[in-house]
Amino acid sequence: MDARLEAIRDTVLARNPGEAEFHQAVVEVFESLGPVHDRHPEFLEAAILERLCEPERQIIFRVPWTDDSGRVRINRGFRVEFNSALGPYKGGLRFHPSVYLGIVKFLGFEQIFKNALTGMPIGGGKGGSDFDPRGRSDAEVMRFCQSFMTELYRHIGEYTDVPAGDIGVGGREIGYLFGQYKRITNRYESGVLTGKGVSWGGSLVRPEATGFGTVIFTEQMLRTRGTSFEGQRVVVSGSGNVAINAIAKAQSLGATVVACSDSSGYVVDEAGIDVALLREVKEVQRARLKDYAGRRPGVAYVDGGSVWDVDASVALPCATQNELDGGAAARLVRGGLVAVGEGANMPCTRGAVAVLQEAGVLFGPGKAANAGGVATSALEMQQNASRDSWSFEHTEERLTDIMVGIHDRCAATAEEYGEPGNYVLGANIGGFVKVADAMLAQGLI
Ligand code: NDP
Ligand code: 2IT
Numbered sequence: 353m354d355a356r357l358e359a360i361r362d363t364v365l366a367r368n369p370g371e372a373e374f375h376q377a378v379v380e381v382f383e384s385l386g387p388v389h390d391r392h393p394e395f396l397e398a399a400i401l402e403r404l405c406e407p408e409r410q411i412i413f414r415v416p417w418t419d420d421s422g423r424v425r426i427n428r429g430f431r432v433e434f435n436s437a438l439g440p441y442k443g444g445l446r447f448h449p450s451v452y453l454g455i456v457k458f459l460g461f462e463q464i465f466k467n468a469l470t471g472m473p474i475g476g477g478k479g480g481s482d483f484d485p486r487g488r489s490d491a492e493v494m495r496f497c498q499s500f501m502t503e504l505y506r507h508i509g510e511y512t513d514v515p516a517g518d519i520g521v522g523g524r525e526i527g528y529l530f531g532q533y534k535r536i537t538n539r540y541e542s543g544v545l546t547g548k549g550v551s552w553g554g555s556l557v558r559p560e561a562t563g564f565g566t567v568i569f570t571e572q573m574l575r576t577r578g579t580s581f582e583g584q585r586v587v588v589s590g591s592g593n594v595a596i597n598a599i600a601k602a603q604s605l606g607a608t609v610v611a612c613s614d615s616s617g618y619v620v621d622e623a624g625i626d627v628a629l630l631r632e633v634k635e636v637q638r639a640r641l642k643d644y645a646g647r648r649p650g651v652a653y654v655d656g657g658s659v660w661d662v663d664a665s666v667a668l669p670c671a672t673q674n675e676l677d678g679g680a681a682a683r684l685v686r687g688g689l690v691a692v693g694e695g696a697n698m699p700c701t702r703g704a705v706a707v708l709q710e711a712g713v714l715f716g717p718g719k720a721a722n723a724g725g726v727a728t729s730a731l732e733m734q735q736n737a738s739r740d741s742w743s744f745e746h747t748e749e750r751l752t753d754i755m756v757g758i759h760d761r762c763a764a765t766a767e768e769y770g771e772p773g774n775y776v777l778g779a780n781i782g783g784f785v786k787v788a789d790a791m792l793a794q795g796l797i
Contacts, residue, residue, distance in 0.1 A: 353379075354386030356396060364405045371454030373673055373698070377461045378405060380702060384780035387769050392788070398796070400788045407460065408441075409433040412453070413503040415481060417495045419488075428452075429500050431479035433513055434460040437790035440511055441477030442467055442726060444518030447525065449484040456480055458673070459518070462697055463726070465783030466719040469758050472730035477513055479504070485520045497528035504529075505536050510543030510736070516729050517547045519672065522593060523559065542736035546729035550741070555732035557747040558725075563597025563695060564748070565724015565755045566668060566716075570693030571605060572759035573714040573775070574666075577690070582606035584690075587664035588625075589613045590671030591634055591641045594695040594722065598668050600627045613659040613671065614641040620662055621651045663687035670695030678703030685711045694718035705776065720762050720779040727754045 353361065361382050365375050382401070389396055415427040430453060433441040443463040446455070456478050464476030481500060485493050507513060517526055526547045533544055542553035550556060557564070567581065574580050584607040588595050591612045599609045608624040619625075619641055626648060633644045645653035660667070660680035665688055669676050673696065681704035691714040694700060698718055700708070708715045728751055735741055742750075762778030771777050 353383050354389065356389060357382045357386060357401070360401050360405075363402070368454075368457070371457055373458035374454045374461060376674075376702065377458040377698060380698075380776075381461075381465065381780050381784070384777045385784060388781050388785060392785075394792065395788050398792055400791055403791065404435060404464065404787065405461070407432045407434045407457065408436060410453070411507055415483065415496065415499050415503070417492070417499045419492055427481050427483040427496070429479070429481045429503060430456045431504060431507055431513070431515070432456050432460040432477060433507070434476040434478070435464045435787060436475035437787050437794060438468055439473035439475045440509075441513040442474035442516075442729065443476060443478040444480075444516045445521045445525075445529075446478070446480035446518040447483045447485050447520030448480070449482050451480045451482045455673075459697055462719050464787055465780065466723045467726055468783040468786040469720055469761065469779060470723050470727040470730060470754055471757060472727055472754075474514075474726065474730050477515075478518075479515055480518065480521070483520075485525070490524070493525065494528045497525055498532045501529045501532035502536065505533050508533075508544055510541055510733070514543065514729070514733065515545055516726070517593070519592070523547065523549060543733050546732040548732070553732075553736055555728060555735055555747060556742065556744045557751055558728045558732055559593065560597040560600070561728035561751055562594045562722050562725030563599070563670065564601045565727070565751060566594065566598050566670070566693045566695040566721050567601035567605065568724065568752055568755040569716050569721040569759050570666065570668065570691055570714075572756055573691055573693070573716055576763070576773070577714065579690075580605065581666070584608075584666045585610055585664050586666045586668060587611045587659055587662050588668045588670055588695075589618075589659050589675055589699070590669075590696065591630065591644075592671070594725070595668075595670035596627065596630055596634065598670050598695050599625050599630070602666075602668070603627065607666065610664070611659050611662040612641070615671075616640060617642065617653060617655045617657065618659040618662070619645045619651055619653050621648065623650075660684055665689060666691045666693070668693050668695050669699035671699065672696055673698040674701050675699045676704050677701045678707050680704065681707035685713060689713050692716065693721045695722050697722065709774070709776075714773070715775060717776050717779050719783060720758050720775060723758055724751055724755050727751065
């Protein structure tokens, strides 16, 4: 790493002890930015990096609620408003027992660059809670969401900070959160949250957008090598919102998705995942992936283990951070891997990324490849602002244009900086320069 950036990195790591995921995200971005600072010494003089790594505002709050047996429960809520150079803070809420400040900050930091790459007017933020919605009744989830919003409402707004979903937060949770915001504020402020139901201000294609976008981005990478998804053997990790829609899109382009997973195990379905059945099991019944295997004869369910033990030509990690390490990457390479598109945020460890790049595997980092979700959130905000609603076809076309644009900008930036095909470099520099320019223009704030 560039010596000037090393010193800034060391200060950032020392100022934020115990936040391993945030450190990882910062280091990964800094590794790309040496050449930018050679060309733009003004960024160093204005301390752009130091300011970027210090969130504009961090909110941590108590979330009390009662479970169905009447017992009082206490969770911790977070919202990190990281950077508003390009627009209101924008980013999802994650409800998962592993959530702590380091996770929220890594996600918020990534979101700054991702949102810049979309070309939409959105800043970066992220939030969530260590609440675990799995196994909770609808009534419990509603009481939790209402309590969470009873604090969060004072910090957000359509011009201030616009949350959405992430792990553990889907349409049901956004509904309860929106209802409570509306009740407290007495405002039908549609643009305050995205991922809403279509009949009350949501956008068509938003539920599909992250998974679809990841596949569109990966298809663009494949095209640079004269190939496509047609005939590819694909493995997807996860079986949530991003994974299911990535599977659907990959198969619609002629691929066969032979495996997917959850945190308990994985299924191998050589005929190709039955998306309708998977949606029924996961989205309607809120059951486990094991139940998918139980309802599909001939499909193997592997309890525990790693889905990355299944050979594939394309891998789409769509579950969570650091789920694919160097060992798994090396094994996949030996099995004939040609491309990886990150549907999740930071699912590949730095060791895995090194193995993949060394082996010449096409690698699309999450901040570029999974930007379709937040980009379509920005399209939802546009529709809310104009009190309009667009057709599925029109919205999907906008999403496709945005993903192709992100791909091409990353590729062009990598080329400009002398590393053609390095999408990590292209995404980091492309996102950074846009935010840095805006921060310079807006003065020392
Ligand atoms: P969901 O909650 O819908 O699904 C998450 C999936 O990942 C589930 O299958 C879950 O399995 C699995 N998973 C979660 N945590 C772990 C873990 N620690 N170990 C193994 N598996 C795990 O979330 P999304 O699909 O929305 O999000 C998936 C990823 O995509 C996240 O990294 C998120 O940040 C990212 N992302 C999401 C966007 C969106 O629009 N939703 C946009 C951009 C990125 P289980 O049920 O067993 O926990
Ligand atoms: O990581 C992400 O980009 C998201 N979870 C989506 C954020 C959003 O505001 O739609």
